[in-house]
Amino acid sequence: MVDSERLSAPGCWRAGTSFSRSTKKGIFLFAEIVLCLVILICIAALSAAYSSLSVIEMIIAAVLFVFFMCDLHSKMSFISWPWTDFLRALMEAILYPITSTVVLVEGKGNSKIAARVGGIFATSLYGCDAYLTFPRKQQRHTAAPTDPTDGP
Template identity: 30%
Template sequence: MGDIEAPNSTGQQQSVFQSILPSKEFASSRKGMLLIAEVGLSFISFVCFAASTAAAFVTFPLLEFLVALFLLFAYSTKFNERFKGFLWPLMDFMRCVTASIIYFIISIIAISKYVDGSSKAAGVFGFIATIVFALDFYLIFNELANFLKQGGESTEETSRQQDEFSDSDSD
């Protein structure tokens, strides 16, 4: 009776929380699973590097965690479809390429140079992150290549242009 909260306030808070999380359809898609893995591995690498003597490498996993978290949010809420000015697949491709290269380098350094266990764990999770990011940029590259092969040309226009070109050559 003297309750300050409205009876529907917990349901409203729950729906707000659910709107932040990715949808089930996106989370079960290939891109969703890769982004969730990238977020998780980047966070684990960040924590391991923060606890290790190789704390100089903590910046990159943190930045990659934040960028992957933003892209997970952007793709799951279709935020990327509202901003057509950005080349989202190309930006995602460049992010994955640079992340896989840098994770590979800092993982090699963390495992070979530092002797504490958390540095070794950060290196191992970095190698796993390297594989996930490399898989992601490989899949993005294949999608971009297929788009570029099909996107610029329609079959009717190319056949008409070829017919016109062959007619002008025969004259």
């Protein structure tokens, strides 16, 4: 039997707000989505050529937000979700300063400064996310027993 409250819009809204407030991953992903939107607005005011990074990352962060919120990542074990999330955050921590520097150099107008500051914030946010995601994968390792179980 399907639970109608879980599939309803208020239930989904409640699950999303609960996830974005209660877990570190939810807070980071929600902040990444909002920051990508702000950077997209600033960069799109200058040139649409460099806005694809923000659009792609905002979509990826929104998809991961839904996956983690609905606990779908535990049902699909063929993907290593901690490593996927770590590599995504690491790539964005590398790509955002490059893109925002190019926008600062080539851009004209006042929004180029805002795009550069947003790029610095995004680099810090994604770097923090990558740093906090990587140890989570490493903590799951357990040492093998070294003592023989048969006796002397």
